[in-house]
Structures are given as C-alpha cells and as structure tokens.
Amino acid sequence: MQARMKQNQLSAEAVDQLLSKKEVGHLATLNNDGFPYVVPVHFVKTGNEIYIHGLNMGQKLTNIKANSKVCFEVEQMEGLILDDKACDVNTKYQSVVAFGQAELVEETAEKIAALDRIVAKYTPQLSGQQYPENMLKGTGVIKITIESITGKYFG
Numbered sequence: 001m002q003a004r005m006k007q008n009q010l011s012a013e014a015v016d017q018l019l020s021k022k023e024v025g026h027l028a029t030l031n032n033d034g035f036p037y038v039v040p041v042h043f044v045k046t047g048n049e050i051y052i053h054g055l056n057m058g059q060k061l062t063n064i065k066a067n068s069k070v071c072f073e074v075e076q077m078e079g080l081i082l083d084d085k086a087c088d089v090n091t092k093y094q095s096v097v098a099f100g101q102a103e104l105v106e107e108t109a110e111k112i113a114a115l116d117r118i119v120a121k122y123t124p125q126l127s128g129q130q131y132p133e134n135m136l137k138g139t140g141v142i143k144i145t146i147e148s149i150t151g152k153y154f155g
Helices: 003-007 012-021 059-066 108-122 133-138
Strands: 025-030 036-041 043-046 049-055 069-081 090-104 139-154
Touching (some): 012 043, 025 059, 036 059, 059 139, 108 139
Antiparallel strands (some): 090 139
C-alpha cells in the first residue's frame, strides 16, 4: 500500500457518502483481446453491491460474461493546491476504488429493486412509477459484488 494511502484513508462512512453523491463512476472490464475497457456509468451502492444500468447488450456485458472480474472507480476533484513551483502543485481530492465480481441481474424483482434505487438517486421525482415490460426487457442491470473497496483523500 502506498504511504499516502495508509495516512489518507477514507472511513467506510466517507466512502459511502462519496458513492451516494457522485453521479458518474467508471467501470473497468477486460475485453477478449486482453485490453482494459473503461466506461462511465450511472450507479448506486447498496450494502456490499454496486448496481449499474444500461442497455442489455454491448461491450461491457460481453466482457463481463467472459470475465466477471471488474474494477469500479469514483473520484471527486475538489481543487488544486497551488505552489510557486509547477512540480509542487497538487490536487485536493477524494477517490474510491472497488474490486469485485460482476453479473447481469436476471431475476425481475432484483432488477426492479435496483432500478428503483437508481431512479431514487438520479430522478427522485419519478420514484414509484411502474416500468413498462418492454423497458424492463431492454434494460440491463449489472450487479457488482464488492470483494474489496478502499477510499483515499488528499488535501
């Protein structure tokens, strides 16, 4: 572990706070030619799981079906810490990195529960509405079961 990480760890509560307020996270998967694939996503964390929604097809789902190991990252840049020397300028930030196993949610009740949480986070004024059957079929929900999660800050 990096020295700064040991000194500047976010508490579990601060990790959850950052994840609850950030709108975009970055999901990293591995494609079939061995290259990492990183994509911005909307998400919600519930307990030890992160749920992501999107289309029920595409590169990230193809990658997850081939290799379920993923990395998920969120950051918040709060500003620059300026200095008279360019090399001494730093960033005030918070970040979270989680590693886990991802899977496509197939069970309808779990899918609806995840979508309800996502709607409540991003568009709370639309909470409680029913999802049309064709929308449920066309929407993919990814569940990441977190195996490890860390947060750090500086500044």
